Amino acid sequence: MMQTIPKWLSLIALWILWTSFTIPVNQSICERIDKNGKLQIKNTDLNNLGAICSCENIRSLSFKKCNFVALPECVSTTKECECTANGGVESISFSKANIQRLPEGLENFNNLQNLDLSFTDIVFLPEDLYQFYELKTLNLRGTGIVSLPDGLENLEMIDMRMIDLSRDDQEAIYAQYPEVKIYFSSPCQCK
Template identity: 25%
Template structure:
């Protein structure tokens, strides 16, 4: 039993809280070679400090553990951790110990803070996937986003008070996927400034869903990815009335899907002539058409 590599604990009712804590302590004490621990939707209120002894742990799933408001002091010792899901937890702030996880590649976060702590240089250098989920008080992304040099996917969901994206995203040359959902106050306007016209970014997919105040698209990021961007999807952004003419500069665009944008009445003239565009679809808009090219 001491060589157990994976533990998954499911369907834990709140009535079993004491049994659940005992079981976690048993796993931590006896399974020193544990690599994956899934405690999703657990009634736990705290992780044991002894969790820092799991030197081989690579995957820790605490999704929907609403009773967990802080992480143990020993958390930074999980130096082999590559995937950490803190989505749906009750964390008030992301502790410094998480930034010290040097191997982390996949990170999902829910916090109740207005601001996240600054990302320091040298932290999260291997991070490839970052999701901020239901951070209902969050007003801005953390300072230091430019240090996430390996980031490939950024997902923002249900961050109702998030107002803007930082211009530091322009330094994320490996970012391929940007998805923003139900961030109802966000303003994405981001025009290139002097010396920013020749950015070489790598976005491949760009997805927006239920952004109630959206009126503009982030030109800096999209036009900077003109040679790589293949897919744009915009759904239920009901204040969006115009698509910018500079979309015609996105020469690698293959799919452009628009749905439920009730104030969008026209597409940029000539968009159907983009040489790589295979599908242009609008549904639930004043302009409803489906253009197949190629």
């Protein structure tokens, strides 16, 4: 005598079989660090980004095309959650990320040397940007930023290409930072 399997049980079995082929196995975020120490963060990583605190040898983080306001707690180093990865990160890119200001928690990356804000919706920089003592390069290409805060004298390079500034505005920024290599696009020839 053959027993029939309840319909709901067969549906569950079918669902498990189907999901095993359609849901990819998650690769550990630490396994995605390339040989140069770069880790590309995706939107899907943002909810579990605290996992990078267990990673070693991260030198560069890229948040290209991500959408967020604040870095997750473990990455921003709160008192409750110390992230050793922060001390080794020298470069952070928010290029093409959907951000309008620097994310909260960024100030805890005390060895940050390169900050890429290119092609974001950022229009002003915070006055306390000077607190990044190790910062050498600042990429503002394709942003709406037209002025710089004081205290960036230690920078080696600022990229402001594709920002439409008049010759007078460019000259004012050159005068503000005479020792910094600054890249501008051709000044507006508007009349």
